[in-house]
Amino acid sequence: MDLLWTISTALLLCSLLSILWKESDRRRNRNCYLLDFVCYKPSDDRKLSTELCSDIIARNKRLSVPDYKFLLKAVVNSGISEETYGPRSIIEGREECPTHDDCVDEVDDCMYRTLDQLFLRTGVSPIDVDVLVVNVSMFAPSPSLTSRIVNRYSMREDVKTFSLAGMGCSASPIAIDLVNNIFKTRKRTLAVVVTSESIAPNWYCGTDKSMMLGNCLFRSGGCSFMLTNDPSLRHRAKMSLKCLVRAHIGADDDAYSCAIQKEDDEGRVGFHLSKSLPKAAVRAFAENLQRLAPKVLPVGELALYAVRGLRHRLWRSKEAKTDAATAARVNFKSGVDHFCLHTGGAAVIDAVGRALGLAKYDVEPARMTLHRWGNTSASSLWYVLGYMEAKKRLRRKDRVLMLSFGAGFKCNSCLWEVLRDLNDGGAWEDCIRAYPPQTLVNPFMEKFRWVKEA
Amino acid sequence: MRAVPLPRFLSSVKLGYLNVVNHLLAFPIIPVMVAVLLQVLELGPDELIAHWRSLGIDTIHALCTIFTVVVVATASFMSRPRPVYLVDHACFRPPRTFRVPFATFFEHASFMPFFDEKSVRFQVRILESSGLGEETCLPLANRCIPPCPSMEAACAEARLVIFSAIDELIAKTGLKPRDVDILVVNCSLFSPTPSLSAMIVNKYKMRSNIMSFNLSGMGCSAGLISIDLARSLLQAHPNSYALVVSTEIITPNFYAGNERSMLLPNCLFRMGAAAVLLSNSRREEDRAKYRLLHVVRTHEGADDRAYRCVYEEEDGEDNSGISLSKELMAVAGEALRANITAVGPLVLPVTEQLLFLASLVARRLLGPRGGKPYIPDFKRAFEHLCIHAGGRAVIDELQRSLGLPPALVEASRMTLHRFGNTSSSSLWYELAYIEAKGRMRRGDRVWMIGFGSGFKCNSAVWRCLRTPKAPVDGPWSDCIHRYPVHVPDMVKLL
Numbered sequence: 001m002d003l004l005w006t007i008s009t010a011l012l013l014c015s016l017l018s019i020l021w022k023e024s025d026r027r028r029n030r031n032c033y034l035l036d037f038v039c040y041k042p043s044d045d046r047k048l049s050t051e052l053c054s055d056i057i058a059r060n061k062r063l064s065v066p067d068y069k070f071l072l073k074a075v076v077n078s079g080i081s082e083e084t085y086g087p088r089s090i091i092e093g094r095e096e097c098p099t100h101d102d103c104v105d106e107v108d109d110c111m112y113r114t115l116d117q118l119f120l121r122t123g124v125s126p127i128d129v130d131v132l133v134v135n136v137s138m139f140a141p142s143p144s145l146t147s148r149i150v151n152r153y154s155m156r157e158d159v160k161t162f163s164l165a166g167m168g169c170s171a172s173p174i175a176i177d178l179v180n181n182i183f184k185t186r187k188r189t190l191a192v193v194v195t196s197e198s199i200a201p202n203w204y205c206g207t208d209k210s211m212m213l214g215n216c217l218f219r220s221g222g223c224s225f226m227l228t229n230d231p232s233l234r235h236r237a238k239m240s241l242k243c244l245v246r247a248h249i250g251a252d253d254d255a256y257s258c259a260i261q262k263e264d265d266e267g268r269v270g271f272h273l274s275k276s277l278p279k280a281a282v283r284a285f286a287e288n289l290q291r292l293a294p295k296v297l298p299v300g301e302l303a304l305y306a307v308r309g310l311r312h313r314l315w316r317s318k319e320a321k322t323d324a325a326t327a328a329r330v331n332f333k334s335g336v337d338h339f340c341l342h343t344g345g346a347a348v349i350d351a352v353g354r355a356l357g358l359a360k361y362d363v364e365p366a367r368m369t370l371h372r373w374g375n376t377s378a379s380s381l382w383y384v385l386g387y388m389e390a391k392k393r394l395r396r397k398d399r400v401l402m403l404s405f406g407a408g409f410k411c412n413s414c415l416w417e418v419l420r421d422l423n424d425g426g427a428w429e430d431c432i433r434a435y436p437p438q439t440l441v442n443p444f445m446e447k448f449r450w451v452k453e454a
Numbered sequence: 455m456r457a458v459p460l461p462r463f464l465s466s467v468k469l470g471y472l473n474v475v476n477h478l479l480a481f482p483i484i485p486v487m488v489a490v491l492l493q494v495l496e497l498g499p500d501e502l503i504a505h506w507r508s509l510g511i512d513t514i515h516a517l518c519t520i521f522t523v524v525v526v527a528t529a530s531f532m533s534r535p536r537p538v539y540l541v542d543h544a545c546f547r548p549p550r551t552f553r554v555p556f557a558t559f560f561e562h563a564s565f566m567p568f569f570d571e572k573s574v575r576f577q578v579r580i581l582e583s584s585g586l587g588e589e590t591c592l593p594l595a596n597r598c599i600p601p602c603p604s605m606e607a608a609c610a611e612a613r614l615v616i617f618s619a620i621d622e623l624i625a626k627t628g629l630k631p632r633d634v635d636i637l638v639v640n641c642s643l644f645s646p647t648p649s650l651s652a653m654i655v656n657k658y659k660m661r662s663n664i665m666s667f668n669l670s671g672m673g674c675s676a677g678l679i680s681i682d683l684a685r686s687l688l689q690a691h692p693n694s695y696a697l698v699v700s701t702e703i704i705t706p707n708f709y710a711g712n713e714r715s716m717l718l719p720n721c722l723f724r725m726g727a728a729a730v731l732l733s734n735s736r737r738e739e740d741r742a743k744y745r746l747l748h749v750v751r752t753h754e755g756a757d758d759r760a761y762r763c764v765y766e767e768e769d770g771e772d773n774s775g776i777s778l779s780k781e782l783m784a785v786a787g788e789a790l791r792a793n794i795t796a797v798g799p800l801v802l803p804v805t806e807q808l809l810f811l812a813s814l815v816a817r818r819l820l821g822p823r824g825g826k827p828y829i830p831d832f833k834r835a836f837e838h839l840c841i842h843a844g845g846r847a848v849i850d851e852l853q854r855s856l857g858l859p860p861a862l863v864e865a866s867r868m869t870l871h872r873f874g875n876t877s878s879s880s881l882w883y884e885l886a887y888i889e890a891k892g893r894m895r896r897g898d899r900v901w902m903i904g905f906g907s908g909f910k911c912n913s914a915v916w917r918c919l920r921t922p923k924a925p926v927d928g929p930w931s932d933c934i935h936r937y938p939v940h941v942p943d944m945v946k947l948l
Contacts, residue, residue: 144671166649
């Protein structure tokens with residue numbers, strides 16, 4: 001009898017333990033750790049000063065004088081410094097007819113430089129990579145960019161590659177989402193993600209004002225980063241992914257067409273930015289925050305927000321409150337320590353900062369990234385993160401929110417938790433001491449003052 | 455963390471070893487159970503009851519044990535990865551007005567100002583032995599003289615082919631666009647911003663929390679890459695629906711030069727698109743057509759020869775096009791062998807695997823004297839085969855190297871004849887052919903093989919869950935009665 005009793009109890013315990021072990025194993029392997037990231041620093045001969053920008057713009061003989069002034073004004077007031085980078089083909093005068101090799105070389109330089117660094121720093125061999133994701137929105141050659149990397153680094157036959165294209169400036173969180181979902185189905189997986197943008201084939205050579213702004217703001221940049229769900233690598237990881245929210249309001253026609261690649265009246269392809277873009281951005285932003293807030297904010301803050309909302313509904317206020325203003329009443333700083341905002345432009349950063357109730361200190365990384373690197377599209381978030389790390393702001397247990405907007409119209413966000421104190425200089429190594437600068441005003445403001453007065 | 459890739463032979467041995475180890479418990483337990491069962495059967499019912507009473511098990515113990523077994527079984531059952539079902543699929547049916555018979559192709563090529571006479575004759579010779587028929591379709595922009603490949607025209611083609619396929623899928627399945635949780639689109643040679651996936655979200659007013667992905671540049675095998683991605687996403691999200699759209703947009707990719715290796719795509723690529731609805735919802739178990747068993751991807755990009763055999767570049771006159779190298783067949787054969795080595799252990803019966811292993815060992819130990827390499831009989835693993843209709847040469851090469859009878863490659867040949875090379879969607883046209891011919895039966899296994907730039911060879915294995923009811927509505931509805939046709943080796947045009 002005793003033996004029987006022992007056996008039954010043992011059986012019961014074993015089964016309970018096995019269920020618990022299976023569950024905990026599943027949870028341990030569901031984490032997504034950021035091992036390291038490397039931002040792209042092009043060579044100095046590719047720097048685009050305001051003067052050089054003005055020369056490049058002037059090469060377009062189709063532009064009238066008012067158009068030229070409009071563009072120069074955009075460049076001078078953009079908050080972008082003299083240190084940003086452009087593609088070689090544009091600097092050398094081939095902006096109207098770049099060759100296929102120009103486009104490929106531009107992306108290759110970014111991918112290979114950052115990947116060489118990434119493999120060196122992490123000590124991981126390319127043959128150990130299980131998943132490879134590349135996102136470059138406006139250039140998708142055959143074979144794909146992922147195949148170029150597989151060939152260059154002789155990766156394994158069974159490596160899972162995914163080449164995302166057309167997904168806009170918010171594609172970084174999309175790539176992370178893809179990898180995170182694969183992590184939920186496979187144990188001990190190592191993923192490498194490369195995010196960049198192709199500028200060489202996308203210079204607009206026409207006279208449509210709505211398409212010219214891209215020329216002024218976009219700059220060369222990129223980032224490669226390594227993710228893993230292997231719990232044994234946790235001690236080497238920089239950050240751990242806590243949650244990811246994607247909001248796609250493409251169902252609305254205005255939102256879908258507010259940032260779209262199309263031909264102008266003369267048949268030249270350009271990236272059209274419409275006047276309804278800020279409205280679409282606000283809507284997408286609100287949509288994203290609605291789903292993000294419960295995952296990110298502490299219960300107390302959510303309760304306060306609920307109470308405020310209830311009060312507002314019961315005692316209807318006569319003032320019209322927009323979604324953005326409503327969001328301002330939620331204090332995101334209660335659940336987030338650092339904010340990586342997409343550097344779409346000075347106006348975008350300021351608007352998002354106001355909506356989230358952020359101080360100058362919080363938007364400084366984004367403003368400085370815009371200043372130093374320009375709008376590098378999907379990879380901008382990583383330069384902002386690099387600034388925070390170089391400034392030694394990232395401490396263990398800090399929470400970092402990445403927020404970006406992109407064509408579609410999408411607003412994507414992800415929250416990371418820092419796993420250890422970070423202090424690597426990265427791409428900011430040689431210039432972080434000069435930041436923040438005394439002034440963000442373009443040094444050519446004097447020279448081009450006639451632009452301001454026009 | 456340093457790892458060295460195992461040579462192929464050792465990989466097979468390793469796979470075998472893994473299979474044995476994974477099922478190690480089965481090896482001692484099954485004989486023991488059989489022995490006990492035989493012993494029990496020998497005893498009479500009275501003796502059995504006496505044995506039972508002597509154990510002294512009271513109710514509580516019995517209940518505990520039963521409870522434990524039930525709980526563990528339920529937990530294991532619930533935590534299994536949910537199967538991925540293919541609810542239905544639909545293909546774009548090109549209108550007759552888009553047809554490009556040989557005579558039209560020849561005439562247009564002759565009038566193009568940038569083709570020299572040699573190039574025209576070369577393209578016609580390719581067409582003569584291509585295996586294409588007279589009903590393949592090109593988009594409107596490509597039928598202008600010269601073609602006008604504007605972005606507007608490319609978007610119009612995309613809207614036409616993609617929305618037609620999705621509309622048909624919605625009609626077949628009753629799918630509500632707002633129920634789509636995952637959207638994966640692949641189109642290799644055209645990727646506008648916003649992406650084609652955003653275009654679909656906009657047209658069908660899909661939800662704002664949709665997980666959409668747009669793959670581009672991944673070649674003719676990208677359809678199976680999309681299926682792989684959708685499967686991973688479905689495994690991470692229970693009770694979901696995934697819409698996979700595979701297409702190739704022809705408009706922007708006309709080659710206007712005279713380089714021979716780059717003229718082939720002009721001759722072979724045609725309009726097509728497919729929309730596939732996948733789900734892991736238990737509700738769909740009753741009406742799903744197929745179940746996805748395996749997806750195996752092989753990437754030969756590490757080998758320079760394979761990497762460069764399908765390559766986009768500019769010719770001497772700055773015309774952009776895709777060049778196909780002369781080594782394409784050899785590379786495709788090697789990629790297929792690599793893929794088969796991975797697929798084989800998953801699908802082949804044990805006897806075939808052992809024979810393959812024995813042949814491998816013999817060749818390793820004895821060299822060429824060990825005999826010819828044993829090619830596993832894949833007919834024992836699959837009832838149907840869908841090989842990417844890349845061109846007649848690819849199908850011929852696969853038929854030869856796998857030792858396949860004509861019946862197994864008929865779907866590929868007929869798809870190439872009727873629709874041309876529609877790139878990543880061709881596999882779905884082939885599946886539709888098999889269904890339209892009434893050959894698909896419940897329990898049949900289908901092997902889809904896609905090849906593409908990179909160089910990649912991807913496979914998917916499906917099992918049919920219910921025999922499709924005749925007549926099957928699809929892209930073959932209006933012409934299946936004419937098929938199969940005899941496709942001559944050469945159709946004399948000049």
